[in-house]
Amino acid sequence: SWIERANRQALLSDILDLSELFHPDTFLNALRQETARSIGCSMDSLVFLSSWRSPVAQAKIQVKVGGLQLEGCRFDGVHLSENQHDSPSVSAVPACHMAWAPQLPSDFSLNSSRPQSEPQENIDFRHHPWKWTIQIFLESSTADSTDSEESIWLPLYTSSERVKLVTHVSLPCGANPNQWIQAGAALFLKQQ
Numbered sequence: 295s296w297i298e299r300a301n302r303q304a305l306l307s308d309i310l311d312l313s314e315l316f317h318p319d320t321f322l323n324a325l326r327q328e329t330a331r332s333i334g335c336s337m338d339s340l341v342f343l344s345s346w347r348s349p350v351a352q353a354k355i356q357v358k359v360g361g362l363q364l365e366g367c368r369f370d371g372v373h374l375s376e377n378q379h380d381s382p383s384v385s386a387v388p389a390c391h392m393a394w395a396p397q398l399p400s401d402f403s404l405n406s407s408r409p410q411s412e413p414q415e416n417i418d419f420r421h422h423p424w425k426w427t428i429q430i431f432l433e434s435s436t437a438d439s440t441d442s443e444e445s446i447w448l449p450l451y452t453s454s455e456r457v458k459l460v461t462h463v464s465l466p467c468g469a470n471p472n473q474w475i476q477a478g479a480a481l482f483l484k485q486q
Contacts, residue, residue, distance in 0.1 A: 296314065306355065309360035309389050311483075312460070313483035313484040322461060325357060326340055326394045328355055329355045329394040335396055339397055341394065341395060341396075342393075342394060342461065343393045343395055344390055344392050344464050345391040346369075346371050346388060346390055346391075347372075350391050352396075353391075357391070357393070358389050358391050359391075360389040361386075361484075362387050362390065362483065363384050363385065363482040363484065364384065364387045364480075365383055365479065365480055365481075366474065367474055367479045368381065368385055369387045371388040374465055374466070374467045374468065374474055444466070445466050445467055446464070446465055446467040446471040446474050446475070447463070447464050448465055448474070448479055448480055449461075449481065451482050451483070452482070453482055454482050454484075
C-alpha cells in the first residue's frame with residue numbers, strides 16, 4: 295500500500311498506480327515542486343518528460359507509473375498499432391517513467407558531440423496550453439539513418455468517461471500521428 299511504501303521511504307521506487315489517488319494531477323504537481331526544490335530552480339522552468347523504454351536520464355526525481363489503460367489502439371511499449379476486429383476496445387499498456395526536468399535551451403543538441411555508433415537522443419519540443427513539454431526518446435541509429443520516430447501526445451484521463459484530464463503523455467506512433475487522433479486514442483488511469 296501507499297502508506298507502507300511511504301513509511302519505508304520507497305514510494306517513488308516502486309511502480310505507482312495513480313488511479314489509487316483522489317487527485318493524481320496534484321501528485322504530479324507535487325513531484326514538480328519537489329523536483330524544483332531538489333535542484334534549486336523555479337517550477338516554471340521545468341518541463342514534463344515521459345519515457346516508455348527506460349528511466350528518464352536527465353531527471354533527478356521520477357516515478358514509474360503502471361496500470362494505465364489505452365483506448366482506440368494498442369501499444370506494446372515500442373509503437374502504437376491498430377486494434378484488430380477481435381481486440382478489446384481498452385487494453386493495458388506497459389509502465390511509463392514520468393518526471394520533471396529543467397528545460398533545455400532551444401539551441402541545445404544532444405547529437406553534436408556523440409559518435410554516430412551510439413544511440414541518439416532526439417528532442418521534440420511541443421507547445422502545450424499550460425507548459426512547454428519535451429519528450430526525449432531513444433532511436434536505434436546507424437551512421438546512415440536520417441529518419442526519426444514520430445510521437446503523439448495523448449491525453450491521460452482519470453477514467454474512460456474522459457471528464458477529468460490529468461496530463462498528456464507522449465507515445466511513439468510511427469509515420470501518421472493523425473491516424474490516432476481520428477481513432478480517438480486516449481489513456482486512462484482506470485476503466486469505468
